[in-house]
Amino acid sequence: METHQLHRGRLIDHIQLVVRDLKASQDFYTAVLNELEIPIVGSTDGYFWADELVVSSADSVAASGLLTGRHHLAFQAKNRETVHAVYHAALAHxxxxxxAPGERPYHPAYYAAFIIDPDGNNIEVVYHGEAVRSAPSVVIDF
Incomplete structure (x- = not known):
């Protein structure tokens, strides 16, 4: 029997979006991720990826030939200024x-902006405020 090591500590391993126009999506996500200081780490003719996000064309070997539906992705920002920078970069691309950037009622200090990407996905950039960011992490053993 083969043993596999499973990394626990993140909820999501990766997310893949299958898009109509890979170039338009790459322009959009490169601008957004640059403001978040997350580099695009690789690309081919059919897809590109950054950290846990993979974006591919429908005819890519990384896709099953079908476009993904509409999704909501929320990226964490390090401060309110980054929320504004991402919002404006996304609109420009x-x-x-x-x-528009502003406080939201989800919890005190929740500051976010929302943008629709070229394929209709709802992209959020959020800063949770210093009080929330400095709270200790919780580890749950299963």
């Missing part, structure tokens, strides 16, 4: 406004 094919995104559509879905909620």
């Amino acid at each position: 094919g995104g559509k406004d879905n909620g």
Whole structure:
């Protein structure tokens, strides 16, 4: 029997978006991720990836031939200024406004902006404020 080591500590291993226009998506996500200081680490003719995000064309070997549906992805920002920078970069690279930067009622100090990407995904960039960011992490053993 083969043993596999499973890394626990992150909820999501990776997310794949299958898009209509890979170039438009790469322009959009490169601008967004640059503001978040997350580099695009690789690309081919059919897909690109950054950290846990993979974006591919429908005809890529990384896809099953079907476009993904609409999704909501929220990226963490290090401060309010980054929320603004991502929002403006996204709009300048094919995104559509879905909620300008501002406080939201989800919890105190929740500061976010929402943009629709070129394929209709709702992209959020959020800063949770210093009080939330400095709270200790919780580890749960199963």
